[in-house]
Amino acid sequence: MTNNEYPEEILQSLEDYNIDIRDFLPGHGSGAKLLLDFNKISGVEQVEGIILKGREIDNGIVADIIIKEGTHHEEPIHLCFGVNKESGIQEIFPRIIAEDNTDVKIQAHCSFPNANGLIHKMYGHFYIGKNCNFTYSETHYHGEKSGALVAPVAIIYVGENSTFENNFNLTKGTPGKVKIMIDIYAMRNSTIRSNIRAFGKNKKDSIRVRDSIFLEGENAKSLIKMKAAARDGGEVLMYGITEGNAPHCNGHVECNEIVLGKGSICRARPFIRATDPTSSVSHEASLGRFPQKWLDELQAKGLTEQEATDILIEAMLRE
Amino acid sequence: MLLELENVTIPTFDKQRIIVNNVSFGVKEGSIHSIIGPNGSGKSTLAYTIMGLTNYKLKSGKIKFEDKDITDKTITERAQLGITLAWQEPARIEGLSVAKYISLGVKEKSRIKEKVKDVLQTVNLEPEKYVDRFIDDSLSGGERKRIELAAAIAMQPRLIILDEPDSGLDVIITEDFWNIFNKIKELNMTILLITHREDIGMVADYGTLLWRGEHLITDEFPKVMLQYCKKAGLKEFCKRALFKNGVKCFDDDYIDKIFEGVDLND
Numbered sequence: 001m002t003n004n005e006y007p008e009e010i011l012q013s014l015e016d017y018n019i020d021i022r023d024f025l026p027g028h029g030s031g032a033k034l035l036l037d038f039n040k041i042s043g044v045e046q047v048e049g050i051i052l053k054g055r056e057i058d059n060g061i062v063a064d065i066i067i068k069e070g071t072h073h074e075e076p077i078h079l080c081f082g083v084n085k086e087s088g089i090q091e092i093f094p095r096i097i098a099e100d101n102t103d104v105k106i107q108a109h110c111s112f113p114n115a116n117g118l119i120h121k122m123y124g125h126f127y128i129g130k131n132c133n134f135t136y137s138e139t140h141y142h143g144e145k146s147g148a149l150v151a152p153v154a155i156i157y158v159g160e161n162s163t164f165e166n167n168f169n170l171t172k173g174t175p176g177k178v179k180i181m182i183d184i185y186a187m188r189n190s191t192i193r194s195n196i197r198a199f200g201k202n203k204k205d206s207i208r209v210r211d212s213i214f215l216e217g218e219n220a221k222s223l224i225k226m227k228a229a230a231r232d233g234g235e236v237l238m239y240g241i242t243e244g245n246a247p248h249c250n251g252h253v254e255c256n257e258i259v260l261g262k263g264s265i266c267r268a269r270p271f272i273r274a275t276d277p278t279s280s281v282s283h284e285a286s287l288g289r290f291p292q293k294w295l296d297e298l299q300a301k302g303l304t305e306q307e308a309t310d311i312l313i314e315a316m317l318r319e
Numbered sequence: 320m321l322l323e324l325e326n327v328t329i330p331t332f333d334k335q336r337i338i339v340n341n342v343s344f345g346v347k348e349g350s351i352h353s354i355i356g357p358n359g360s361g362k363s364t365l366a367y368t369i370m371g372l373t374n375y376k377l378k379s380g381k382i383k384f385e386d387k388d389i390t391d392k393t394i395t396e397r398a399q400l401g402i403t404l405a406w407q408e409p410a411r412i413e414g415l416s417v418a419k420y421i422s423l424g425v426k427e428k429s430r431i432k433e434k435v436k437d438v439l440q441t442v443n444l445e446p447e448k449y450v451d452r453f454i455d456d457s458l459s460g461g462e463r464k465r466i467e468l469a470a471a472i473a474m475q476p477r478l479i480i481l482d483e484p485d486s487g488l489d490v491i492i493t494e495d496f497w498n499i500f501n502k503i504k505e506l507n508m509t510i511l512l513i514t515h516r517e518d519i520g521m522v523a524d525y526g527t528l529l530w531r532g533e534h535l536i537t538d539e540f541p542k543v544m545l546q547y548c549k550k551a552g553l554k555e556f557c558k559r560a561l562f563k564n565g566v567k568c569f570d571d572d573y574i575d576k577i578f579e580g581v582d583l584n585d
Contacts, residue, residue, distance in 0.1 A: 292373055292374065293411075294411060294412060295373070296370075296372045296373060296394060297406060297411060297412065298412070298423065299393075299394040299395045299398065300370055300372075300394055300398050300403050300404045301398060301403060301423045301424030301470065301471075301474060302395060302398040302399045302403075302424045302426070302474065303395065303398075303423060303424070304395050305395070311412070311415070311423065312412065314414070314415070315412050315413065315414030315415045316414055317414075318414040318415075318453075
């Protein structure tokens with residue numbers, strides 16, 4: 001596939017994240033790939049050990065990804081869900097199975113640069129086998145009109161002795177309405193890290209994230225880190241949920257949110273629950289403005305308060 | 320004088336108590352000027368007030384920079400005039416790359432990579448090892464201090480206020496910091512050095528002694544240090560420690576006289 005077969009606007013849309021989607025297109029790099037142009041599959045590339053199949057349905061696709069036992073790949077599997085149109089519905093049904101002893105990363109780019117009435121939904125099911133190392137990273141750009149409604153749901157099972165890392169990043173552009181629900185079930189000796197970063201920039205931006213981890217296996221460990229900022233009327237609500245339901249499991253929820261400008265709202269609702277007497281679950285949250293001494297440190301370098309605040313947000317939301 | 324303080328009085332945040340009382344002194348352009356005094360004497364408060372930090376306001380007095388009254392200027396305005404401060408707890412903004420942090424205050428962004436490398440070398444850090452790193456827990460306190468100094472130098476300010484640059488560092492690093500201070504001086508920057516360590520302070524040309532918020536003396540640094548030792552009752556220390564460029568600053572007999580109460584100017 002050549003670059004000019006995929007909308008240029010989408011290819012360029014993640015530049016602010018320092019991501020060039022061209023680097024991930026079929027024919028570039030050695031990773032498996034699936035590209036979607038609205039609801040049409042415009043490119044698929046498979047590599048040894050990874051089965052990647054897409055099937056078009058009425059408003060989107062079903063994507064099956066199977067990582068065969070023992071497969072290790074440095075190069076990430078690239079999923080690009082791009083929509084160049086202003087409006088419409090895009091529904092993605094990914095079904096992902098990582099068989100035992102695999103080590104892979106999935107990098108998903110969801111880019112809707114012209115969104116103005118666009119609906120993007122995802123219903124993902126992940127099964128991660130035993131002794132796996134699996135990273136799923138999703139970077140979003142919803143244009144500058146706050147015109148997207150984005151609602152991904154993911155249910156993820158992480159097998160024994162496996163490590164699963166989830167990264168969700170929506171810090172550039174204007175998000176619009178975003179509702180994210182993630183449920184992760186962690187089995188014996190598994191380790192889960194979930195990093196959520198989001199930035200609402202005006203009163204049309206509303207971001208709600210419910211990130212839940214259920215520690216169901218002995219010695220399972222987890223860490224949820226949620227970082228968000230709301231500016232000029234933007235609204236962010238973060239639910240960080242962890243349940244300790246097995247012996248010696250250990251989980252922590254951390255949430256930091258910054259509120260800037262009148263009418264902006266940040267809310268954090270850590271919810272922790274322990275049902276096993278040997279489990280340990282904790283949380284911490286901070287909301288409000290940046291500490292004055294951080295602003296002073298940057299202003300002593302000649303930055304205005306606004307510039308200093310922008311730098312602090314950039315640092316806080318760094319992927 | 321590059322910087323002049325005229326009858327500066329600084330209250331606590333709640334304005335119930337005075338931290339620095341009626342202090343006046345000047346800092347000569349191109350010099351290293353050290354403010355010394357025991358803990359709690361108001362040194363850092365004075366430094367933050369000169370920088371114009373948000374919560375540090377004068378009750379009375381004036382601060383002049385290059386003969387202009389800057390008392391009412393904000394921290395940003397003072398920085399843009401050429402004053403900056405390297406902090407006692409430096410480089411706290413985690414998540415920025417070292418290169419980005421250093422370049423924040425650089426006005427002219429052309430050749431920025433070279434400028435960042437140059438200042439890292441000035442503070443004795445190997446540029447290749449640091450430019451791509453991020454400010455995070457992997458950096459030691461000493462590395463952060465040097466990066467903070469590099470960021471201050473990169474601004475090319477007229478006046479750098481160094482707040483306790485020695486705190487948390489091993490004594491063995493002292494000489495290295497002396498060298499860095501002299502390099503900064505060679506770059507035509509004036510240093511206002513806040514310290515309570517005489518070995519760091521001995522690099523200074525001039526000094527000011529603060530004692531419980533009061534200004535006791537401003538003079539050549541060894542003379543200020545002698546007064547400090549007298550005030551603290553440290554005669555033997557004074558005889559043992561007051562050396563400048565390897566040469567003893569005062570004869571033991573002279574120190575004895577000073578401690579017996581003879582006026583320094585006699």
